[in-house]
Amino acid sequence: MNFFIIGDVHGCFYTLEKILSHWNVDEEHLIFLGDLIDRGNYSARVLTTCMELQKSYPNCIILKGNHEYEFTEHYDKGGNPNWVRQCGEKTLEDFNRNHLDYKKIRDWCKALPLQYETEHIMITHAGITETEDPYWEDGEDSVLWTRKALKNIDKLQIHGHTPLKRNEPLFNETSHSINIDTGAVYGYGLTGLKVSDQASVLDIINIETDERDIMFL
Numbered sequence: 001m002n003f004f005i006i007g008d009v010h011g012c013f014y015t016l017e018k019i020l021s022h023w024n025v026d027e028e029h030l031i032f033l034g035d036l037i038d039r040g041n042y043s044a045r046v047l048t049t050c051m052e053l054q055k056s057y058p059n060c061i062i063l064k065g066n067h068e069y070e071f072t073e074h075y076d077k078g079g080n081p082n083w084v085r086q087c088g089e090k091t092l093e094d095f096n097r098n099h100l101d102y103k104k105i106r107d108w109c110k111a112l113p114l115q116y117e118t119e120h121i122m123i124t125h126a127g128i129t130e131t132e133d134p135y136w137e138d139g140e141d142s143v144l145w146t147r148k149a150l151k152n153i154d155k156l157q158i159h160g161h162t163p164l165k166r167n168e169p170l171f172n173e174t175s176h177s178i179n180i181d182t183g184a185v186y187g188y189g190l191t192g193l194k195v196s197d198q199a200s201v202l203d204i205i206n207i208e209t210d211e212r213d214i215m216f217l
Contacts, residue, residue, distance in 0.1 A: 001059065002202065003195045004028040005123060007169075008065065008160045010185040011040025011091070014210035016049065019192050022205045025057065028194070031116055033160040034065020034125040034144075038087040039185045040213045044098035051108060064112035065125045066144040066161070069137055075106040114143050117155075120199035126161035127177055128153055150175035156199040167206045169193060184209050 004023050009016050009032070023030050036050055037043040053060045067087075074080035074088060084092070095102065114135050116123040124143035127150040128134045131141035141148060147162050152175050160181030164170055167189045169180040178201075184190035187209050194203040 002028045002197060003031055003121070003123075004192055005031045005033065005158055005180065005195065006192045007033055007180040007182060007190060008035040008163070008184065009040070009046050009190060010035055010038055010067075011043040011046055011094075012184045012190060012209060012213035013040070013042035013045040013049070014212050015184055015190045015207055016046055018210070019190050019205060019207045022192060025059075028059070030057065030060045031123055032062045033123065033158075033180070034063045034112070035067045035160065035181075036062070036065070037071065038067045038091050041215065042094065042213060043091045044094045044100055047100070047105065048098070061116050062112055063116060063123065063125055064109065064114055064144065068109040068112060069144055072106050072110050075102055118197065120155055120197070121158065121195065122153060122155045123158045125159060127157055127159035127175075127179075150177045152176050156195070158193060158195070164188070167191075167208075169204060182206060185214055187214060 036046050050062055054062055070080055070083040074083055126143050126146045129141050129146045129148045130151050134143050136142050137144055157177035163181050163183035165183040165186055165188050167182055169178050171178050180191045180193050182188045182191040189206045189208050192205040
């Protein structure tokens, strides 16, 4: 099967709805790069939609982003002041309005994988750098957090995390990587990348951000 890989959604529910209409369920794995929540207006609706997709479709894979990690830290440690101050307070208010169970969300986020890998493709939230352990979740150079130059691992790396703030992905020839976080929550649109199982880019879908998702930010 081919792949349809969606960048950082960040609570942009109405934009997510539109991009999902481009998913060919029978022919494509659907993969989310993480950072489903925070910043946009509809973290709860994005989260519940993705949880249902994962439950209903075996070919839907959802990776962990640093924002999912930060929520689990908030739950596990009785608070995460940095997260709450930056965007978490709004997210918690949205969870409460929608009567979401914090523990259920925590358990689901905690279990999300850090990577999806095939013979030709490596998909993570932030990419793999020259670091001893790219999967150490607390590490600043890990696949959850890094903003450094990525390592060429002889596979096509597909990642997000660092918002490009433009309506098209960025290919880096040196690292053979593609950043598809086009900054949906900043109004630059949500990007989905269609890729073959041999790592050929088949199509780029950029959906203009629905203003309802970011109004009053």
